[in-house]
Amino acid sequence: MATRLNRGVRRGGLHSRSDLCEYERLSKWNQMMTDASIRERLCVIGASIFARGLTFGSTGNISVRHPDGGWLMTPTNASLGELDPARLSRLDESGQLIAGDKPTKESFLHRAMYEQRGEMNAVIHLHSTHSVAVSCLNGLDQHDCLPPLTAYYVMRVGRLPLVPYYPPGDLELADAVAALAGKHHAVLLANHGPVVAGSSIENAMYAVEELEETARIYLMLRHEDTRPLTPEQVEAIRRRFGVA
Numbered sequence: 287m288a289t290r291l292n293r294g295v296r297r298g299g300l301h302s303r304s305d306l307c308e309y310e311r312l313s314k315w316n317q318m319m320t321d322a323s324i325r326e327r328l329c330v331i332g333a334s335i336f337a338r339g340l341t342f343g344s345t346g347n348i349s350v351r352h353p354d355g356g357w358l359m360t361p362t363n364a365s366l367g368e369l370d371p372a373r374l375s376r377l378d379e380s381g382q383l384i385a386g387d388k389p390t391k392e393s394f395l396h397r398a399m400y401e402q403r404g405e406m407n408a409v410i411h412l413h414s415t416h417s418v419a420v421s422c423l424n425g426l427d428q429h430d431c432l433p434p435l436t437a438y439y440v441m442r443v444g445r446l447p448l449v450p451y452y453p454p455g456d457l458e459l460a461d462a463v464a465a466l467a468g469k470h471h472a473v474l475l476a477n478h479g480p481v482v483a484g485s486s487i488e489n490a491m492y493a494v495e496e497l498e499e500t501a502r503i504y505l506m507l508r509h510e511d512t513r514p515l516t517p518e519q520v521e522a523i524r525r526r527f528g529v530a
């Protein structure tokens with residue numbers, strides 16, 4: 287675990303500028319997206335997330351809205367590091383499997399987010415170490431788990447509510463996520479990890495990365511005299527960039 291954690295810390299930074307430009311270019315969601323290109327993109331991003339230690343084993347799952355309706359989703363018991371484009375779960379608009387392997391057992395988290403946020407085209411759920419660590423702390427503000435330490439966090443994540451703990455597979459968790467997803471594209475599941483939606487798979491990835499990095503910074507600063515952004519500074523960012 288220590289090795290994995292160290293690897294995550296070492297590799298957990300943001301992409302280089304050229305990588306970011308490449309992702310921005312590819313994030314024009316409605317342009318030229320085909321079944322094959324979405325499958326390819328989902329697998330590349332899964333591999334990138336896994337290689338940087340942002341999730342591990344067979345944890346974490348990704349879904350993308352399909353241009354022909356329904357979704358593509360990562361299969362159950364699949365490592366994000368070794369996804370096969372041909373075996374991704376293809377779900378119809380009612381969530382039924384129509385091709386590929388059985389979807390992740392956490393598919394209900396994705397459905398809950400999409401049902402509340404029709405404008406979102408991708409959802410990523412990870413067991414990313416620092417976000418999970420924060421989700422296990424006592425005394426979190428249930429309405430906003432992390433302070434606004436940086437402008438990018440405010441822009442990419444915004445307010446982060448805590449979803450109460452439910453055992454694995456408990457469908458009440460879907461209701462709890464749905465109750466918050468209408469107002470929040472990112473939520474933190476207590477003792478579990480983040481669920482983040484984006485207008486594209488790239489934007490979902492940027493947001494979940496920003497959340498993980500901010501969780502890491504928060505833990506680094508927990509016992510330091512820290513000055514988060516003021517409410518006025520946060521409000522100015524929200525106005526300028528049109529974030530909720």
Ligand SMILES: [Zn+2]
Nearest residue numbers: 346392478479
């Ligand atoms: Zn999970």
